[in-house]
Amino acid sequence: MSTAPGAPPPTHHTPVRLARGFLTGAVAGASLAALVVGAIVESVPLFVTGLVLPLVYGALLFLAGAPRRAREAAVVPRTALAVIETLEAVGGEASDVPVRFGLTVVPDDGAAFRVEITQDINLVELPDYRPRGVLVVQYPPDRPWRVRIVKRPTPEWEDRAASARFDAVPGAGAARWAEPPEGRADGLVALLGLLLGAVAVVLLFRADLFGTDPPGRDESAKPPSAASPSDSSTLSTTVVSSASGTVALGPGQSFLDRGELERALDSFTGDGRKRRALMIVVQERLLTAVFLPSGTPAPGFAPGALPRDRLPALVEEATTTLGIHSPRTWRITADRLTGSLVVKVVVTGPEGVASLEADGRGEVVRRAPVR
CATH class of the missing domain: 2.40.50 (OB fold (Dihydrolipoamide Acetyltransferase, E2P))
Incomplete structure (x- = not known):
């Protein structure tokens, strides 16, 4: 392709450029929001997603631009x-x-x-x-x-x-x-993608961030320890892979019910594999575990090492003694990133957010009342 000096610059595919700018902004916004939200709600999978997403997107952009770079390289200067x-x-x-x-x-x-x-x-x-x-x-x-x-x-x-x-x-x-400058529309579209990507992540995890419960739930006003016991395990869903495990309970069930947490943790090792967890997060009807790859030198801990008998009492203490009078949500996070096992209980309510930390035996070592 030959272009004489003084001729108009080459025509660019404006819709494609705008779409690429919007997608780039959306990926940047979603990645930043995932890092921030993942750190706030202590979700390792979400935090890792925020790190990996731009790398994957960058690799895809590089591959998608390979034909164009090949065409440009074939032009004799x-x-x-x-x-x-x-x-x-x-x-x-x-x-x-x-x-x-x-x-x-x-x-x-x-x-x-x-x-x-x-x-x-x-x-x-x-x-x-x-x-x-x-x-x-x-x-x-x-x-x-x-x-x-x-x-x-x-x-x-x-x-x-x-x-x-x-x-x-x-x-x-x-x-x-001179190189054709990008139009004002490119910047506006990229900014729109950035905002929408960030908003999408915040909306998906608004319950963990702001302590709001899903619509239609009638049990949010009473303390989680008051949930009625349920022996039915047929309503639970378990998904276990080499990298993570998830157990979701049905309506009316809670991991504070007798035996529910034990059955969920045992499901992670029921296939005979000795998995070690990097982090385990327990909510009222959702349990998530992130496993360490085999051979990883990081400390980790066995799912069965959690002080399971002490967890209901820790939740009870967090919901009654830290200034939260009408608890809406609670979350238990157990990890052993360095040193010994740390168990943290976070409670949210109209008054704000409170938390306490316990050691591997379930003994409380730190309290953070609502302010």
């Missing part, structure tokens, strides 16, 4: 002479200094055009570049604004540059090339 109109060092204290050049490029088979570029020049070679000096440059014919100075030209072009004289080059009147 055009070689021409250029006259230095202006030059200015724009910073840097290393051996290579970025220099902004104002060049007038004079192709053999086209009209001269002006372009501004920034290129690193070695300090030793910097005196060789001076106004009205002649250089050898190369640029893609379909993107003439991407001019690069050829520091080691062939002998033929080196001789041409040494003998060329362009005293009458119409520098001020030549056509100017």
